[in-house]
Each structure stands twice: as C-alpha cells, then as structure tokens.
Amino acid sequence: MSYEVIFSPKSRRQIKALKDEKLKERLKEVVIEIGNNPWHKGTIKVEKYNNIQERELDDIAYYIL
Known part of the structure; x- marks a missing residue:
C-alpha cells in the first residue's frame, strides 16, 4: 500500500x-x-517542514514538490 504525501500550499x-x-x-x-x-x-x-500529512491511495505514490 502506498501513500500520497500532501503539503499545504504555503509549504509547497x-x-x-x-x-x-x-x-x-x-x-x-x-x-x-x-x-x-x-x-x-x-x-x-x-x-521547518514538519507539517507533512499522508493520504492512503491504492498502489500509487505521488509526491508533490
């Protein structure tokens, strides 16, 4: 199982x-x-980047950077 890592707009x-x-x-x-x-x-x-959240996905990992 993989997860998507989501950053807030400000963090991005x-x-x-x-x-x-x-x-x-x-x-x-x-x-x-x-x-x-x-x-x-x-x-x-x-x-300074401790506000990382995760969201469950089927079998896909997508990273927003």
Missing part, C-alpha cells in the same frame, strides 16, 4: 523557493520514506 511555495539544493534533496528523500512507511513519520525530521 516555500519548498519551490528553496535555494539550498542539499536541503531540497534531503526533503525529497524524506517524502519518499514517508510515502513508503508513514507510520514512522515521527522519526523523520526536516527542519
């Missing part, structure tokens, strides 16, 4: 505006980890 704008490529890359890794196993999302922290 902030992510797109990021200039730090290292932080963007880490954020992408975190989104993939959360999509694959959302039950451990509390152990994954990215500074």
